[in-house]
Amino acid sequence: MSASFCIGAANHIDYVKEKLDQEFRLLENDGIKISCEEGKKGDYVFLEYNIADYGEAGYSEEDTKNIFKHYVANAVSDIIVNNWERTLLEEIIRENYYYFSKEEQQTISEFALKHLNLGHENGEAMYEQLSRKSLILRRVLEYLQTNNNIVIEGFIRFRLKEYIEELTKIAEKAADDYLLDKEYKEFLHLLKYFVDIQEPRLDVVQVLIQPSGMFKLLDASNKSINCEYLDGFIVELGDSELNYEDLLISALITIAPTTIILHCREEDKMLTSIDTIVGVFGERVKYCGGCELCRENEVHLQKH
Template identity: 50%
Template sequence: MAQTISIGATQHIDLLKAKLGRELKLFNTDGLKVELEESPAGKFTFLAFSVSNCGPHRISQEEVQSVFKHYLADIISDIILTHWEDILLKDIIRENYYYFNEEEKKLIYDYALRHINREGQESGPTIYWANRKSRILHKLIDFLHYNNRIIIEGFIRFRLKEYVSELKEAADKAVDDFLIEREYQEFVQLLKYFVEIQEPKVEVVHVLIRGNGVFRLYDGNMQPIRSDYMEGFMIDLSDNEINYEDLLISALITIAPREITLHCKSSNGMSTTLDTIRNVFTGRVKECTGCPMCGTGRRS
């Protein structure tokens, strides 16, 4: 006698039916008979499945049930990650960080996605996504081994606490990222203001950045800038505790040139500084694609 296996949920029922329908066709071609009955129960909708062996193969009912439950577990784990995860993450952000506006919550959500998938600018599933899928799948298989009825929201809440905690941690890190980025943008706007309110002391500045982070500044005639207002900046600094990147930005803010050309023999470890220069001096920065200054990294 075929046992009934029930799946209950408050949402994504049509998606469950569509995905399960494709799998049911595979069962039917193997001589297995699957019957589906849908029934509402308050805010929940239940899909009740019964599967039996009607083919020539001698497969026990227990084996049929086991294989079918594995199929169900795989489909449910996939839907949890591709659909419920999005809702869970947004709910976590909405409930814990309600004081942010909708646009800010959207940015936090985007940061959180990058944290849980470690994906940066990549698209599509990552190894971290696959790892979560594997952990959820094994918990589902274990649960269905002892149970013929599952409510997906309840399963997530009570059986996937570690997974939900992982999403909460990603949201917390995302908020930190958002606040750091907001402070950075405010900092950039302040520097832009300083640049805009003062007259340029030099029209054109060439910035030569060496591999060790030390920089030199030259005017439009390729002469080193050594005027009084640059005292303390234009030195071949050797003190390892001095922050060359802060000095470079301070020097450029002091000069406020109309045009900046960057000559980077090596920008290792200075990408953030260079981005800050581009953001502060919007429309004024050029990139040298190659010249004797870049090639030798020296100029006296």
């Protein structure tokens, strides 16, 4: 009997076989038996599948073949998304961003994988992954209407141009992320230098995040910090509150305190300003484990 379907690949062949066997085991519930023969030609391994028994489910031979193709298409689309996607991204980055060093290309790849959100539970990322798989699934089904064999690498290169364009856009975002991150780290390094060369104007500065999201600076005695320490920075906005994150960073750098105590909730630690403070002041930063200021602030937060 001639092969009902033949699939070839130079990479991930063990997973290809495992995934197809997994799909075809579902057909066995209807008594449809699939046989497989394996061969090799050059760098490629080929798997030839035959419908050995059409079973007794009442499907016509044509219906059985169509069901078979759907199982194949589902397996191939899953294989590409889960096994080839990372490799394809790395190839795109090497080709398009060759002027970056290998280490920089690796960092860009890591940013790209974050966009794909591989290995993480995230609703938006899962939706996008399903969207990519759906695109591939449609293209494989279209291809199988007139073909009984497929070489995965060739199929990706010549039949999935839309998919490759989507991955290319992800690589572009990742490259932008890398450059922004590099610029941010250089900025932190410069700010850290300014802090290191200055004499502390106060030993302790406390940063209190208000219910409104604004900041308030206090000294060790819980008193609002006067602007005399800030060399002209306008910080007494209302009740000494700072409603500009960059102004907060500038004020702290000017004071260059020995210790910074952050009064904030766990979720506030994700704020960009908090991340910058930790990046600039390092071990000088301490998180308050809970005090009267924190409790009062929590009461205000609950009211809001």
